[in-house]
Amino acid sequence: MMKIADYAKAGLPIKDVPIIDEHNHLGRWGAFYVPGGGTIDQMVNRMDQVGISKICVTAHASIGPDYVYGNNLVMDALKRYPDRVIGYVTVNPNYPEDMQHELDRCFAVPGFRAIKFHPECHGQPVDCKGYEAAFEEAEKRGCPILIHVWGDDAVRAVDGLAPRFPHAIFIMAHMGGTDGHSMEKAVDVVNRHPNVYGDVALSRPTEGNIEWLVKEIGSKRVLFGTDMPFYDPSHVIARVALADITEEEKKDIFYRNAAKIMKLDNPEYRK
Amino acid sequence: MRSAYHFFDCRASYGMRCYRAPGSFYRKEDLLRKMADYSIDCALVYHSLSKEYDPMVGNHVLCREIKDDENLFPVWAVQPHYTGEFDTPSKLLEDMKANGVKALTMFPAPSSQNFSFAEFTCGEIFHMCEEHQIPFFVDMDQMGGIAAVDWLCAAHPKLPLVVTKVNYRIDRDLYPLLDKYRNFYIEVSGYKPFEGIKSICERFGAGRLIFGTGMPESAGGAAVGLVTYADITDSEKNMIASGNLKKLLGGVAL
Numbered sequence: 001m002m003k004i005a006d007y008a009k010a011g012l013p014i015k016d017v018p019i020i021d022e023h024n025h026l027g028r029w030g031a032f033y034v035p036g037g038g039t040i041d042q043m044v045n046r047m048d049q050v051g052i053s054k055i056c057v058t059a060h061a062s063i064g065p066d067y068v069y070g071n072n073l074v075m076d077a078l079k080r081y082p083d084r085v086i087g088y089v090t091v092n093p094n095y096p097e098d099m100q101h102e103l104d105r106c107f108a109v110p111g112f113r114a115i116k117f118h119p120e121c122h123g124q125p126v127d128c129k130g131y132e133a134a135f136e137e138a139e140k141r142g143c144p145i146l147i148h149v150w151g152d153d154a155v156r157a158v159d160g161l162a163p164r165f166p167h168a169i170f171i172m173a174h175m176g177g178t179d180g181h182s183m184e185k186a187v188d189v190v191n192r193h194p195n196v197y198g199d200v201a202l203s204r205p206t207e208g209n210i211e212w213l214v215k216e217i218g219s220k221r222v223l224f225g226t227d228m229p230f231y232d233p234s235h236v237i238a239r240v241a242l243a244d245i246t247e248e249e250k251k252d253i254f255y256r257n258a259a260k261i262m263k264l265d266n267p268e269y270r271k
Numbered sequence: 272m273r274s275a276y277h278f279f280d281c282r283a284s285y286g287m288r289c290y291r292a293p294g295s296f297y298r299k300e301d302l303l304r305k306m307a308d309y310s311i312d313c314a315l316v317y318h319s320l321s322k323e324y325d326p327m328v329g330n331h332v333l334c335r336e337i338k339d340d341e342n343l344f345p346v347w348a349v350q351p352h353y354t355g356e357f358d359t360p361s362k363l364l365e366d367m368k369a370n371g372v373k374a375l376t377m378f379p380a381p382s383s384q385n386f387s388f389a390e391f392t393c394g395e396i397f398h399m400c401e402e403h404q405i406p407f408f409v410d411m412d413q414m415g416g417i418a419a420v421d422w423l424c425a426a427h428p429k430l431p432l433v434v435t436k437v438n439y440r441i442d443r444d445l446y447p448l449l450d451k452y453r454n455f456y457i458e459v460s461g462y463k464p465f466e467g468i469k470s471i472c473e474r475f476g477a478g479r480l481i482f483g484t485g486m487p488e489s490a491g492g493a494a495v496g497l498v499t500y501a502d503i504t505d506s507e508k509n510m511i512a513s514g515n516l517k518k519l520l521g522g523v524a525l
Contacts, residue, residue, distance in 0.1 A: 002272070008492070009274040009310055011499030011508070032440035035470040046466065050500050180292045203439060203463055207305065207487040212294025229465035231439045238496020242309060 008241035013051030020258035023201045023225025024055040038229030040077040062090030063118035078111035088116035093130025100133045114144040126157035138168035150177035155185045162193035172198040187216045199225035210243035219249035274310035279513035282435045282483030286319030295487040309491050313342035321348035322378045334370045346374045351392045360399040373523040376408040388414045401429045404522045410436035417441045424452035439463040449475045458483035460494040468501040477507035
């Protein structure tokens, strides 16, 4: 039987491991060219090429100017690929008057299972008052909130929010990002709060980053996220597949942890 | 299991640094171990002292330390010679011949060695590389952005230029540059647009991309996956993994 690393070395889709990618976008992006436009059809094709079973999606338009337009794109993707796509309801704290309505509208659609914030794109801090309805919704549902966490201030904000909303699950996208200092702080926050996770979506990770994360916080709260189609999923999947960690730790990262927090009860995810 | 492809890394380094990222290595032995883990056959390497301290010191430490390593090949960092801190191009060329050095790099950014990446400072070095077909590797952030390729390639149309440490947001500038100039290449470790390698191969050919990891500042396994999982032919993957770099190094005339 091939090891997980062998698939990446050969460029073959990873089999026998049902990979759940918890950090994806959809569509075009204003600041740079996304070849082909980053459509859901392209993304599903790319998932098949590398071996990703499911993706959790927030549209670029939602973390950009128009969360309603973006959430509608995700609804369409959910209808077309119900077995491959999980939806994030993305909200913008600058429109607090509409937040509860948007959360209700989207969560009424099967397949939306979590909430997404991008405070940096929306020009607000992670702990701004405008997000309050979304924090309360996540607390009520016990669902994940994927938050773009880039830098010390964002990490500190999650540190303050996690105990206030103990049933919500906080995912620090990019594990603090920017540099090792912020990541070290993010690791400390994960270690102090059982409802905080971090993902490995990074455009310029340093060598040994996965091994370091597993050593510092274990494999149970590290999530696999690729940021597709912001960038290509190939380098993230290979980074985990080729990391100097055990096969069981790779399985935690590739699917077990995401299946647990997204409440996916397929028996295949319990292996 | 070994990789199905033969990887030749064009951008690796080792040595102690001012800042060491959590989990990253600095010893030569760890670089060799990581190369083995990722099935990378050989690598062009520079020493961290050449970037973060002094290129004259770092270059010679590098040659001394890797002389018995058959799969590591030296890349020297260069500086303008006008202050007398660094050799003149003619002396540099003699030393390169004596030490088997076939590739050069440079760290001119203000946060590094702090000189202008410009004709008046570096023109003689660029001219020497053109004349002897010496591959010249430079990080995009060191050259002040991808747009610098425009003046450099216009002034030195035969310079074998490899832009390293690019990012995934450059296509709107990169595509017209790839159309306009034939003498520059992109090192892949930072080139991560969605289906980006496939798009470059379709529009400009696989001959414009060169495999590099950027280890230890970047993750080596990530660079391997960019190539192995690219939606291109095996022949194109082998060109990127090692063929294009071997061709460049084969053209050096010291």
